[in-house]
Amino acid sequence: MKKQVEDKKAALLEAALKLFTERGFHGTSTAQISKEAGVATGTLFNYFPTKEDLINGLYFEVKEELSRRMGKDVQTQKTYKEKLRKMWYNLVEWGIENQEKFHFVGQFCSSPYISSHTREVVMEEYVFFHDLAMEGLKNGELGDYPPEMITSMFYQSSRTIVDYILHSEPQDRNKAIEDGFQVVWKGVSKK
Amino acid sequence: MKKQVEDKKAALLEAALKLFTERGFHGTSTAQISKEAGVATGTLFNYFPTKEDLINGLYFEVKEELSRRMGKDVQTQKTYKEKLRKMWYNLVEWGIENQEKFHFVGQFCSSPYISSHTREVVMEEYVFFHDLAMEGLKNGELGDYPPEMITSMFYQSSRTIVDYILHSEPQDRNKAIEDGFQVVWKGVSKK
C-alpha cells in the first residue's frame, strides 16, 4: 500500500510540474492536475492540503535535485577553474536533460506562491555554491566583485546557455556549453 | 473627450502592469485591474476586447519603450566598446528606473499569453541589437561566438545586474553597473 501511495504522489508532482510550467500557477486548475496524474480530484488533497502546498513541495524537490547535481564531483577536481567548470557542466547538462524542471525553477524562483519558509529551507542547500565563490575571491582566482554578483551571474548565464541550446539548437551542443563556460570564466576570473 | 480616453487607457495599462507583475496573468482578475485603474468593470473591455488583448498591448508598449531607450545615443559613441557600454548603461538604468516594467518583460517574454504576432512585431524593434553584435563579430572586437548567444548573454546579464542592485542594494550603484559591464565585456570581447 505504501508503494501505491508513492506512485500517486509522484504522478501528482509530475503532472503539476508539466502544467505549472506550461500554464502557470493560476493558469492550472487542481482538476487538470488530478486528471493529468490519473487520480480523482479529491486525491490531490490527500497528499497536499492546498494547491500552494503542492507547488511548494514541488519547488523544494526540484531545487534539492538541482543542488545535488550541481555539487556532484566538484570537490574532486584539482584546480579552482576545474571545480567551476565541473559545476557549470553539471548545471547546464541537468538543465538540458530536465527542461521542464529547469524552466519551472526559473519561472517560480521569485513567485509569490513560493513561501518564504520554502525559500529559506532551499537556500540552505546552496551554501556550498556561495562558499565556492568566497574561496575563489580569497585565493585570488576571481575578480574583485561581490560574491552574490558572481553567483548570480554564473547561475543566470547557465539559464541563458540552456535556453540558447534548446531554442537555437546549435549543431554542436558541447561546443556551446564550453563556449558558455569560457565567456563566464573570462568574465568573472581575475585578469 | 480624447484626453479623458487616453487617461483611462493609460490608467488601465498602469494597473495591469502592476498587478500582472505582482500576481501573474491568471492571478489577476479584470475586475481587480478596473478597480486599481479607478474605472468600471465594463470600461476595460471598451479599450481591450479581451484580457489577452490587454496583456499583449501592454507587452508591446513596454518592449517598444525599452528598445527606444536601449538604442539612445549609441551610434554617436566613438569606439565599439563605447557603443556597447552605452547600450549597457541605457538598459540597466532603465531597468532600475522602471522596475515593474523590467520585471514584467522578464516574466512574460516566454509566456503563452503573449501571441506569436506580438512577439514578431516586437522582434523588429530589436534588429539594431542583433546588428550591433554582427558588427562586433565582423570587426573582430567580439569573441567567435554565435550572435544569438552574445545578445542573450548581454541582455540576461543586464537582468542579473538590475536584480542584484535592487535586491542587494550595494552602497555604490554606479560601481555595480560598471562592474557588470566589465564582466560582460571581458566575457564576450576578443582576447
Next chain:
DNA sequence: ACTTAAAATGACTAATTAGTCAATATCAGA
C-alpha cells in the same frame, strides 16, 4: 439650452475554481 454620438457604467450570466465530505474500495493481519 438642445441634440447626438461616443464613452462609461455596473448588474448580470454562464463557466470555472479550490476545497469538502460522505460513501466506497482496498488490503494487511487475524
Next chain:
DNA sequence: TCTGATATTGACTAATTAGTCATTTTAAGT
C-alpha cells in the same frame, strides 16, 4: 473469510471568473 484502518473517489458548494449589454452620463457642436 472477516475486521478495521487507511486510501480513493467524484458529486457537491460557495466563491470567483471573463465578458455582455441595456442604461446612463458626458461633452462638443449648434
